[in-house]
Amino acid sequence: xxxxxxxxxxxxxxxxxxxxxxxxxxxxxxxxxxxxxxxxxxxxxxxxxxxxxxxxxxxxxxxxxxxxxxxxxxxxxxxxxxxxxxxxxxxxxxxxxxxxxxxxxxxxxxxxxxxxxxxxxxxxxxxxxxxxxxxxxxxxxxxxxxxxxxxxxxxxxxxxxxxxxxxxxxxxxxxxxxxxxxxxxxxxxxxxxxxxxxxxxxxxxxxxxxxxxxxxxxxxxxxxxxxxxxxxxxxxxxxxxxxxxxxxxxxxxxxxxxxxxxxxxxxxxxxxxxxxxxxxxxxxxxxxxxxxxxxxxxxxxxxxxxxxxxxxxxxxxxxxxxxxxxxxxxxxxxxxxxxxxxxxxxxxxxxxxxxxxxxxxxxxxxxxxxxxxxxxxxxxxxxxxxxxxxxxxxxxxxxxxxxxxxxxxxxxxxxxxxxxxxxxxxxxxxxxxxxxxxxxxxxxxxxxxxxxxx
Amino acid sequence: xxxxxxxxxxxxxxxxxxxxxxxxxxxxxxxxxxxxxxxxxxxxxxxxxxxxxxxxxxxxxxxxxxxxxxxxxxxxxxxxxxxxxxxxxxxxxxxxxxxxxxxxxxxxxxxxxxxxxxxxxxxxxxxxxxxxxxxxxxxxxxxxxxxxxxxxxxxxxxxxxxxxxxxxxxxxxxxxxxxxxxxxxxxxxxxxxxxxxxxxxxxxxxxxxxxxxxxxxxxxxxxxxxxxxxxxxxxxxxxxxxxxxxxxxxxxxxxxxxxxxxxxxxxxxxxxxxxxxxxxxxxxxxxxxxxxxxxxxxxxxxxxxxxxxxxxxxxxxxxxxxxxxxxxxxxxxxxxxxxxxxxxxxxxxxxxxxxxxxxx
Numbered sequence: 001x002x003x004x005x006x007x008x009x010x011x012x013x014x015x016x017x018x019x020x021x022x023x024x025x026x027x028x029x030x031x032x033x034x035x036x037x038x039x040x041x042x043x044x045x046x047x048x049x050x051x052x053x054x055x056x057x058x059x060x061x062x063x064x065x066x067x068x069x070x071x072x073x074x075x076x077x078x079x080x081x082x083x084x085x086x087x088x089x090x091x092x093x094x095x096x097x098x099x100x101x102x103x104x105x106x107x108x109x110x111x112x113x114x115x116x117x118x119x120x121x122x123x124x125x126x127x128x129x130x131x132x133x134x135x136x137x138x139x140x141x142x143x144x145x146x147x148x149x150x151x152x153x154x155x156x157x158x159x160x161x162x163x164x165x166x167x168x169x170x171x172x173x174x175x176x177x178x179x180x181x182x183x184x185x186x187x188x189x190x191x192x193x194x195x196x197x198x199x200x201x202x203x204x205x206x207x208x209x210x211x212x213x214x215x216x217x218x219x220x221x222x223x224x225x226x227x228x229x230x231x232x233x234x235x236x237x238x239x240x241x242x243x244x245x246x247x248x249x250x251x252x253x254x255x256x257x258x259x260x261x262x263x264x265x266x267x268x269x270x271x272x273x274x275x276x277x278x279x280x281x282x283x284x285x286x287x288x289x290x291x292x293x294x295x296x297x298x299x300x301x302x303x304x305x306x307x308x309x310x311x312x313x314x315x316x317x318x319x320x321x322x323x324x325x326x327x328x329x330x331x332x333x334x335x336x337x338x339x340x341x342x343x344x345x346x347x348x349x350x351x352x353x354x355x356x357x358x359x360x361x362x363x364x365x366x367x368x369x370x371x372x373x374x375x376x377x378x379x380x381x382x383x384x385x386x387x388x389x390x391x392x393x394x395x396x397x398x399x400x401x402x403x404x405x406x407x408x409x410x411x412x413x414x415x416x417x418x419x420x421x422x423x424x425x426x427x428x429x430x431x432x433x434x435x436x437x438x439x440x441x442x443x444x445x446x447x448x449x450x451x452x453x454x
Numbered sequence: 455x456x457x458x459x460x461x462x463x464x465x466x467x468x469x470x471x472x473x474x475x476x477x478x479x480x481x482x483x484x485x486x487x488x489x490x491x492x493x494x495x496x497x498x499x500x501x502x503x504x505x506x507x508x509x510x511x512x513x514x515x516x517x518x519x520x521x522x523x524x525x526x527x528x529x530x531x532x533x534x535x536x537x538x539x540x541x542x543x544x545x546x547x548x549x550x551x552x553x554x555x556x557x558x559x560x561x562x563x564x565x566x567x568x569x570x571x572x573x574x575x576x577x578x579x580x581x582x583x584x585x586x587x588x589x590x591x592x593x594x595x596x597x598x599x600x601x602x603x604x605x606x607x608x609x610x611x612x613x614x615x616x617x618x619x620x621x622x623x624x625x626x627x628x629x630x631x632x633x634x635x636x637x638x639x640x641x642x643x644x645x646x647x648x649x650x651x652x653x654x655x656x657x658x659x660x661x662x663x664x665x666x667x668x669x670x671x672x673x674x675x676x677x678x679x680x681x682x683x684x685x686x687x688x689x690x691x692x693x694x695x696x697x698x699x700x701x702x703x704x705x706x707x708x709x710x711x712x713x714x715x716x717x718x719x720x721x722x723x724x725x726x727x728x729x730x731x732x733x734x735x736x737x738x739x740x741x742x743x744x745x746x747x748x749x750x751x752x753x754x755x756x757x758x759x760x761x762x763x764x765x766x767x768x769x770x771x772x773x774x775x776x777x778x779x780x781x782x783x784x785x786x787x788x789x790x791x792x793x794x795x796x797x798x799x800x801x802x803x804x805x806x807x808x809x810x811x812x813x814x
Contacts, residue, residue, distance in 0.1 A: 002460040003550055004619075006557040006629040020564075070571050073531060078564040084542070085557045085629070088550035089463065095543050096465035099474075100782035102539050107786070107793040110532050117525060118800040125807040134800055141796075168468075168779050326464070341460050342551075342623060362627075 001323050001363040003088040004342045010373030013086030018306070020082050022299045024075035026191070029184065029298075031068040031112075032146050033192030035139035037219065038064060038119070039132060041196075044215070046128060052208045058123055060199045065120045067195070069113065087367065089322035090156075090313040097162075097171050098152050108145035112138060146184060154180045157238060157309050163316050179234035186223040186230065187298075193219025194294045197275055201287035206280065213279035217271050224268035239315060242308035245402060253307045260301040267293045310402035319404035321367045328407050336360060336408035348411040357419025360412055364404075371423075378423045386421035393417055458619050459768060460547040466775040469783060471544060475758065475771065478540035483754040485537050487747075488529035493603050493647065494654030495519055495526060496574075496596030498683065503589035511675055517581055518661060520592060523574040527599075531567070544771040545613065545761075552613035555622050557629025560609060563602050570598035600647070607643040608633040614764035641698040648691050653750070655683025656735075656743060663739055681735060688732055688746075706763045710756075717759050724752035 008016055038061055045053035084091045095102065115138035122131055151172040155162070162171035196216030203209035235243060246257040271290060275282045311319055318324045323331070331339050337346050343359040345352050361369075361377070369375045381389055393413050397405040406413055467474065499519045506513030542549055553560050573595035577588055584591060612618065612633040622631045633639070658680030666673025699707055709717040727748040735742025762770075 002463075002547075004554045004623055005627055006554045007627045009628070016561075066572075066575060069528060070575065071568065073528070074564060074568045074571060077531065077535070077567075078561075081561055081564055084550055085554055085561060088460075088546070088554065092463055092542070092546045092550065093465055095539070095546065096463065096467070099468045099539070099543050100779055100786045103477075103536065103786045104782075104789050106532075106535050106539065107789045109535070111793045111796050113528050113532050114797045114800060117528065118804050122804055122807070126803060127807075130803050130807075134803075137796055137800065141793075166465075168782055324464070341458055344624075 001089075001321070001336065001340045002342075003322070005362045005366050006085050007362075007366060008370065010370060012370040012374045013367055014306070015374050017079065017082045017086055018303060020075055020078045022295075022302055024072070024079055025302055026295050026298045027067060027072040028076060029146075029188045030191040030195050031072045032139070032142040032185075033188030033190070033219070034064050034068065034195060035135065035142050036189070037192035037196055037216075039135035039139055041212075041215065042132060042135060052205065053212070056200070056203060056208065056212055060196070061120050061123070063195075063199055065116060069116055073109075073113065087313055087322055089324070090318055093314060093318060094152060094156070097155070097168070101148050101152060101168075101172060105145050105148040108141045108148065111141040112145060115141060143185070143188075146188070147181060150181045150184055151177050156314050157242065157305070159315055159317055175237045176234055179230055179237060182230045183227065183234055186226045190220045190223035191294065193217060193271075194291055197271075197282070197287045198284070198291055201275075201282055201284040209282070210279040213275045213282045217274075217276035217279065220268060220271045221276070224272070227264065238308065241401060242315075245308050245310070246304055250307070250402060253304055256300045256307070257304045260297060260304060263293055263297045263300065267297060307402075311397065311404040321364050321404055323364070323404070323407060328405075331407045332409070334409075336363060336412055348409075348415045353415040354419050354422060356412065357415040357417070357422075360408060360416040361419060364406065364408075364416075377420065381420045381423055383424065384421065386417050389420050390414060390417035458551070459616050460551060462547050462774055466777040467543065467771075468777065468779040470776050470778070471771040471774060474540050474544050478537050478544065479754050479758050481533065481536035481540065482757075483751050485530065485533040486750055486754060487653070488526050488533060489603075490646075490650035490653040490750075491657050492523065492526040492530045492650075493596075493599055494650035494652070495523060495657065496592065496599055497651065498654050498658060499523065500589060500592050500596050503592060507586065511672060514672065515658070515676055515679070516592075518665070519658065520574070520581060520588075521578050523592075523595070524571065524578050527567075527571045527574060544774075545769070548613040548616065548765070548769060549609075551616070551619060552609055552633070554629060555612065555619060556605070556609060556631045556633050559605050559630075559632055561629075563605055566598040566602055570595040570602075573598070603646060603650075604643050605632075607646060608636075608639055611636050611639050611642060614761060616768055638698070638701040641694060641701045644694050645691070645698045648687050648694050649750075649753075652684050652687035652691065653746070655680045655685075655687060656746065659684060659735075659739060660743070677739070684735065684746075685732060688728060691728075702760075703764075706760065709759075709763055714759075714763075717756065717763070720752055720756050720759065724749045724756060727752070 006013065011019075038057060041053065041057045041060070045051070045057055080091075115134055118126075119131065119134045119138055122134060126134065151174070154176040155171050155174050158175040160170060160174040161167070162174065193216045196219060197213060200209060200212035200216045203212060235246075241249075245253050248254050267290060270293075274286060274290075309315060309320075313320050313322065316325065327339065335347065337343055337348070337356060337359060340359070340363050343363065345356040345359050348356045365377065369377045369380070371377055372379075384392075390413060392399060393406040393416060396403045406416070408416075499516050502512040502516035502519065506516050573591050577584065577591045577595070581588055615636060618633075618636065622633075625631075659677045660680070662673050662676025662678070662680055664673070665676055699710060702710075708714075710721050712718050727745050731742040731745035731749065734745065
């Protein structure tokens with residue numbers, strides 16, 4: 001409302017962020033766990049005095065650099081870029097609350113990048129002991145950067161006492177920070193194993209392959225034991241509405257939440273009976289299939305995590321459309337258009353009510369809805385009469401718990417309803433029983449234009 | 455469409471604006487160094503690769519610089535995050551608005567960065583195998599990073615010129631604007647690009663000086679060649695800089711031409727340091743380098759003054775509410791010191807191992 005709106009046809013803003021974010025999460029958790037994987041695999045090579053294992057670790061570190069340093073780092077910047085474009089108000093809030101936390105995270109990130117370079121280019125230069133220390137520095141810095149970002153991410157769903165105190169530490173050590181940190185750390189280990197299975201599955205030598213496949217598969221075991229417990233703890237700390245949404249309240253979210261659990265179970269069972277039990281029979285296509293399942297788990301889980309936060313972007317503080325709760329009263333008293341920037345109308349008049357409606361759609365709806373694509377507005381109001389839309393708008397948050405209430409004056413609400421009704425073909429379809437006897441007057445009111453749809 | 459600049463929101467700054475501004479300018483200065491070496495270095499590598507088809511010295515030089523490019527990308531991105539963070543905290547209402555107007559080009563930077571980065575890695579790892587085709591990979595990556603630079607210039611100017619926003623927004627809300635239409639964008643970008651050629655030339659000269667220890671003839675040639683770029687680009691900068699100055703709105707231009715004591719003073723000292731560098735660098739490479747780095751640092755400050763001048767009547771971060779988070783800031787400083795120490799230790803070990811290896 002405060003900022004201009006970026007209209008993304010078909011996929012919408014949320015999906016644009018999601019596409020970047022899911023790939024980033026899949027790589028960035030590997031960036032953390034993979035660091036530990038490298039160090040422990042390297043140490044294993046030294047302990048067993050096995051040059052073949054060492055060669056594998058070197059190869060894996062190249063893969064690691066190309067995936068993590070390039071894709072991981074750039075896509076992380078990409079999330080930041082995209083949230084600023086889609087949800088500038090929320091991004092600005094997160095930056096202001098956590099400026100120094102972001103700055104600290106940046107320090108860890110810089111150490112992480114530097115250590116990765118020294119580790120990779122230092123294989124033939126540094127002595128074993130120093131090389132291992134550099135690997136440890138990498139892993140610790142990477143985990144610490146996860147630690148900081150985890151605090152900021154969990155704040156969005158459970159800002160906890162910050163809502164009343166506005167204290168940095170209350171925001172950072174929010175109710176889900178610790179359970180989420182445990183979950184994410186486990187995911188890091190699991191993804192390290194999953195990527196390890198891909199590189200180990202590509203080893204030509206059978207004996208070495210079996211050894212490294214088994215080693216990599218072991219990395220998924222802690223997660224399979226801890227995730228259910230940690231997950232239950234996490235769910236017990238999230239807001240009740242968020243829990244309800246994911247457990248039946250919203251069918252799509254519930255299905256995805258179920259998929260997250262089912263696919264995780266599939267991943268662990270197949271890993272246990274496949275590469276862990278029978279590493280010698282493991283193949284590269286199987287590794288890719290497991291990785292694909294892993295990516296799907298990441299995708300659905302992150303999607304659910306985002307979806308349950310509705311109707312807020314920062315729970316209890318700012319709605320998904322970037323309007324802070326504290327602004328609500330003034331908006332309802334003085335009007336949304338008067339409080340808004342970047343609109344072409346300041347008040348609803350006879351001659352501008354459709355344009356005003358369009359403005360209201362932009363500032364209150366467009367951050368989640370597209371016109372014809374994902375969450376398509378035209379489809380959502382298909383066949384609805386203006387009066388019915390007006391009624392819905394009065395009770396949005398009760399009718400659809402995951403939507404913010406409409407905020408504005410009555411005239412504004414009617415303007416939005418008129419504009420939304422206007423998305424429909426000028427005469428409502430005959431199949432709508434409510435519409436039947438009203439069809440003619442509406443058509444006359446709208447200028448009596450018969451469209452080709454009829 | 456009446457007020458456009460968004461209001462800054464209710465959450466106060468966690469430190470006084472001057473501190474955040476100082477961090478913004480300082481980290482931008484740090485970012486400018488690898489960024490310049492990356493943008494100019496890509497161009498110089500392409501040129502040397504083409505010349506290297508006939509001249510073996512150029513081929514060797516291109517191979518040496520190409521190896522550094524992926525590392526420079528990492529440095530540029532990493533050191534770019536901090537100034538962008540402080541920029542968004544201080545100037546968010548302006549920055550987010552202008553970015554949204556050019557959302558697609560702005561977001562496409564991520565894709566271009568990814569492709570350009572992989573291109574440099576591919577080039578670096580497969581230099582021999584790619585043979586004559588290698589140059590096209592460098593060319594593509596260098597072109598992408600140059601376009602990224604142009605988009606950055608465009609957005610940095612667009613955020614300073616809210617008067618243009620309304621028209622752009624009215625003509626399209628799909629975030630497809632490029633923002634190139636402002637007269638100051640081409641000279642401002644060219645100013646950065648020519649500076650990056652100069653600094654990269656200097657970087658090549660330093661590389662040559664380092665190589666001269668093992669291979670005197672080649673190293674000295676590289677040093678001479680790099681300095682030629684430095685000198686030529688810096689002279690060219692006089693013309694580009696004048697064009698840039700001429701393209702500024704008259705009231706702002708005047709500040710740098712005697713109207714503002716600080717602005718004019720900074721510009722004179724920056725130019726003097728550049729002249730000193732030009733005069734001394736052939737004989738004293740280190741002294742000339744320090745001198746030109748002084749120019750770059752002052753230019754980062756001048757750039758900040760220019761921004762303030764543009765926004766004088768529109769937006770002043772010093773007026774934002776402040777509620778210091780002293781403990782977290784102290785923690786940041788502590789981690790910063792530890793982080794720098796850790797990086798220094800690793801680089802020191804790495805460099806030490808390199809010398810040990812060469813001496814064997």
